[in-house]
Amino acid sequence: MGDYFFLELASMTTFKVTQNAPNLTLKSFNGGGQGYTSIINNLSYAIKLYWVDLNGVEVGYETVPTNGTDVRQSAFIGHAWRIRDLDGNFVAEFYGDTDQIVLSKTGIEFTFDDSNLTIPKTTLSADEYIHQTFGYGIINVAKALDATYSEAPFTGSRITSYDNSAALKYINSYNLWKQGYDGKGVTVAVIGTGIDSNNIEFSGRIIEGYDFGNNDSNPIAGTHPHETGIAGIIAGSATLKVEGSLYDTIGVAPAASILNIKDSIDDGSGITDSKSAQSIRYAVDHGAKVISLSQGSSGTYKSNELYSAAKYAQDHNVLIAVSAGNDFKDSLNMPAFAWNGLNNYIVVGNWNMDGYNLFRSSNKLGSVDVPYVVAPSSGWQVQLNNSYAYYEDGGTSSATPYVSGLAVLLFQQHPDWTPAQVISRITSTATSPYSLSVSLPSSSKINALPTGAVSISGATIQGQTLIASNTLADVDGLGVISYQWLEDGSNISDATGNTFILGQSQVGKAISVNASYTDNYGTAEKVSSSATAKVANINDAPTGSVTLSGSGVQGETLTATNSIADLDGLGSITYQWLRSGVAINGANAKTYVVSAQDGGESLSVRASYTDGGNTTETVTSKESVFVLPKSTITTSVVKGVISGTSNNDVFDTALNTTAKYQGGKGDDSYIVNPSGIVITESANQGTDTVFSSASFTLPLNVENLKLFGLSEITATGNKSNNLIVGNSANNLISGLEGNDTLTGGAGKDTFVVSTALNAKTNVDTITDFNPSEDLIGLKASIFKKLGVGVEASELWLKNQGSVQTANQYLIYDSNSGTLSYDADGSGKGLAIPVAIIGTNLSLVAGDFVVL
Known part of the structure; x- marks a missing residue:
């Protein structure tokens, strides 16, 4: 099981937490109505106690040797006792009153209250928790972008060094803009006291919006620099160089466009729910993809105006990053807590980079089920009139723009993503401040199953289009829905759209569709439709052709072949030979011998079969073979004329192209190959026919x-x-x-x-x-x-x-x-x-x- 941290309450109930610091026991007890904590050091090394004030500043107190004991008055919320070894390495931290001790070393906050252990909710898995203090943890920009990050981590004190790059290095964002992660093409709206638009940090990237505080179209900052600093953290361009140091004021997304919106009067006061709601709607309507809202109220009421505005942003795929508030509370302020149920906003707490915990002023996540991450707030900020100032603790207002900047970069990388997808990426890649696990029994968040249904519309007939639709809802958040079509319960390959065209392979099978998504807590959900009736077949016309080969000479053999295909299935193919379109009696074989009866007629062939749907199909050859009659006149030319008899004569003019041809009383036929042949027939001498392969005009009596x-x-x-x-x-x-x-x-x-x-x-x-x-x-x-x-x-x-x-x-x-x-x-x-x-x-x- 490893080493243990022993925590003992006044009731003497002992709980064990896996720790790197074994044999350290904390006991809480009452003393004259005051809560005290006894620290029993059974470690192999001495420890030192530090008092942590509201700003996270440590004041050294007693050293407790090995096997030593010290007693301290319990620290209330906003203060803490911190334990380090004599080399300054962090060991533990605790605060609490008479019957409560909270340890923050584990990365999961355990509250011991009257012997009842309350473990924070789990929204990921049985052993991965959303901490009630710091939520999903510290944002990790490079990991969220799946970018290569090769910068060396910052060492030393991140605050007292006055190093502006420390915060960017802490969240793995420093110099990522050199790889193209700069926010170009994405607009972020900054709502608050107005931005100094003339500041050289933002040259050419400020979009002037509206001043709802003063009701005019000039939202430039008055006397309050707050939003100028916020805009610099998001999109500063590193133009201002900090005097006396090598560090600059570059932002997370230094090429992003900034929409300047003001909802206060010039001194920063006068903000109302109505003005903030108007500002949010204005940002949505004027192209913002991200809204950075570093403001809030200490109240716990739910503003319908603000909720409606945030819902408007959600409906238009606009993300809102909002600060958690700076009221030393264990829960969120309005509006952060009041938007629960929307999926387009993320709450930001203020992380102390040196103390490895929240700044004491930062409101915690608490029990509200919303996406909550933390970011640093210490560093240089641009101010009015091209000046700058250093903030050791910028509050949640200064932490929020780091998350806003990360959202901008994700929208630049994935312009088709929804706010819910961006937020899921931010929370799933956030880093827990600690990596220690817990040996106490864990409790998992009970997954909320989706409600609603998936349905299919359309006729279940081959060739028709089915449409999938849904009325799904999920209190855990509805992710992007994808579809998979099935036939008789088996997946249909490449059928993943919301529509599906029924083909021959679906005939006789029942169709259904699965709708799948991942909710906001990482749970894969799937809802299936009811199965349709079996797909009815329609007759598919045959494709391919029938061809014949051979010459139209009497005594020659013609042969039929085919390339017929039929989606309904091919039956046994039979043939019927045709003479000028009329079936020839007994000519049903694949071959046919040209006879004298075919003279002067065209021969074609028809293929027939019964398909798999019991439909009789026929395909007739497009080409035909014309059979010429055999010449019967072989007499010599007399005075340039070849004359016929009183019979039905056949003249082949190819035998003599210069002679004239004179028919007799019968039904005469003339085969004309070259043009210019002269034919003479008398009236009332039969019905005569010319077979011609060249342009020809019939003479009289033909x-x-x-x-x-x-x-x-x-x-x-x-x-x-x-x-x-x-x-x-x-x-x-x-x-x-x-x-x-x-x-x-x-x-x-x-x-x-x-x-x-x-x-x-x-x-x-x-x-x-x-x-x-x-x-x-x-x-x-x-x-x-x-x-x-x-x-x-x-x-x-x-x-x-x-x-x-x-x-x-x-x-x-x-x-x-x-x-x-x-x-x-x-x-x-x-x-x-x-x-x-x-x-x-x-x-x-x-x-x-x-x-």
């Missing part, structure tokens, strides 16, 4: 034109009722006169209307017009009211197929699929049908072009 190959082709009809079929390229198709049937095929085709309109004899039918790809070309000489470039503004489309207002020339009846032209644009004359283009199309002006 009815059909079918394009093949991959070239972009211009296909033009004649006066007959033509059938024109394009290839897979971008074709320009014009039927001219007659009631023509036009099919563009794949590609971005343009269907041209270029001959005089006639409702009976010149209305084309376009079988596959696709507004997203194809165009309808309107000849300007026919559609005179449109004109080139006019159609976009004057096109009017109506489902009922009638004109409603003037200048509306094109009419589309989506029920019949008829496109008409109204020459006067007013409906007075009859609209003339132009073409039948398909029903229920969504047309816009951009689907038409005037040629």
